[in-house]
Amino acid sequence: MKRKAIFLWITAVVLILISALKITLPVLKDESVKDVIYKSVESIDASTAEFSFVVLGDNKNSVSTYGKIINEINKKPDIKFVMNTGDLVFDGSLTKFNYFLKQISKLNKPFLPVVGNHDVADGGMNNYVDFFGPLYYSFDVGEAYFIVLDDSNEEGIDLWQMNWLKNQLEISKRYKYTFVFLHVPLFDPRLPDEKQPGHSLKDVNNAAEILELLKKYDVTMIFAGHIHGYFKGKWDDVPYTITGGAGAELVGLSKEHYFYHYIVVQVNEKGVKYEVVKVDSPDFNIVDRLGAFLWLYLYSFVVINYWWIVLSIGLIIFIFLLSRDFKKQLIDVGNWLMKRKTIKFILKLFTGSSSR
Numbered sequence: 001m002k003r004k005a006i007f008l009w010i011t012a013v014v015l016i017l018i019s020a021l022k023i024t025l026p027v028l029k030d031e032s033v034k035d036v037i038y039k040s041v042e043s044i045d046a047s048t049a050e051f052s053f054v055v056l057g058d059n060k061n062s063v064s065t066y067g068k069i070i071n072e073i074n075k076k077p078d079i080k081f082v083m084n085t086g087d088l089v090f091d092g093s094l095t096k097f098n099y100f101l102k103q104i105s106k107l108n109k110p111f112l113p114v115v116g117n118h119d120v121a122d123g124g125m126n127n128y129v130d131f132f133g134p135l136y137y138s139f140d141v142g143e144a145y146f147i148v149l150d151d152s153n154e155e156g157i158d159l160w161q162m163n164w165l166k167n168q169l170e171i172s173k174r175y176k177y178t179f180v181f182l183h184v185p186l187f188d189p190r191l192p193d194e195k196q197p198g199h200s201l202k203d204v205n206n207a208a209e210i211l212e213l214l215k216k217y218d219v220t221m222i223f224a225g226h227i228h229g230y231f232k233g234k235w236d237d238v239p240y241t242i243t244g245g246a247g248a249e250l251v252g253l254s255k256e257h258y259f260y261h262y263i264v265v266q267v268n269e270k271g272v273k274y275e276v277v278k279v280d281s282p283d284f285n286i287v288d289r290l291g292a293f294l295w296l297y298l299y300s301f302v303v304i305n306y307w308w309i310v311l312s313i314g315l316i317i318f319i320f321l322l323s324r325d326f327k328k329q330l331i332d333v334g335n336w337l338m339k340r341k342t343i344k345f346i347l348k349l350f351t352g353s354s355s356r
Contacts, residue, residue, distance in 0.1 A: 015314030062247020086116025092124010156206030
């Protein structure tokens with residue numbers, strides 16, 4: 001019984017110390033994982049006339065599906081960079097962001113995100129800015145201009161950003177193609193006009209104002225996420241693509257819309273081509289979708305919070321031991337340690353050095 005108690009004490013202490021170390025180390029943010037947007041833009045060859053890029057979104061700390069997509073993209077040398085339409089993480093906690101950063105560290109392409117509502121949840125705004133940089137920005141590659149907006153508040157964009165967008169669209173007139181990215185779509189393609197808003201911008205008037213502006217400048221494509229599926233069409237003759245299938249739970253059963261995927265966009269002087277690349281998805285029935293949904297969050301929770309779980313187990317064992325005869329247990333552990341040759345050697349070194 002004595003040996004069992006000693007083993008439990010040592011196990012509890014080791015679990016608590018190691019897990020506490022693993023949890024607290026990421027708080028010391030690595031300076032190399034900063035300004036991801038700036039570093040990615042700088043690494044793209046902006047002079048190339050023909051290039052391909054990937055658009056995907058709503059992975060939300062997906063472990064398996066997002067990992068598979070990264071592996072596939074890495075094997076495609078023609079892909080120059082990746083655009084993510086937001087909801088990179090389930091919430092904005094440091095633990096979630098650190099896990100996501102480990103995922104994209106395996107990506108061998110420049111990574112350019114759009115901020116999503118989940119990314120700024122639970123105080124995540126500061127973490128997002130610290131790691132990635134500005135909430136809205138622009139850049140150019142060849143004859144294409146890229147404009148990334150911030151509508152993570154799910155309401156709309158403010159006057160300051162609207163004026164910035166107007167200036168950017170003026171600049172875009174020098175380019176052959178203009179791509180606009182935001183997380184929350186202007187409108188929900190599953191609903192008629194009279195039933196808006198759906199899972200889209202809540203300020204319908206603001207959404208209409210943005211759309212009018214984008215129509216005026218004849219943008220090539222609007223990319224959005226937020227809806228976990230794939231939709232393509234036109235809002236008042238302005239083409240849009242909603243891509244929210246990079247790993248988060250799928251929200252419907254339609255084979256036409258609700259599947260895991262990413263989009264490869266090919267740009268050259270002749271035009272733009274869009275290829276939807278499907279990834280393994282759960283079968284199109286309620287039972288399989290519900291099972292996949294539960295497994296997604298359980299599996300992701302365990303993987304992302306592994307060391308928190310280990311810490312909890314260590315604390316439970318520790319509290320259990322404290323509830324027993326604490327003094328006797330502690331004496332037993334002390335006596336056991338004093339009999340170990342290694343402990344005796346260390347004590348001898350310390351006592352010997354202090355006597356000199």
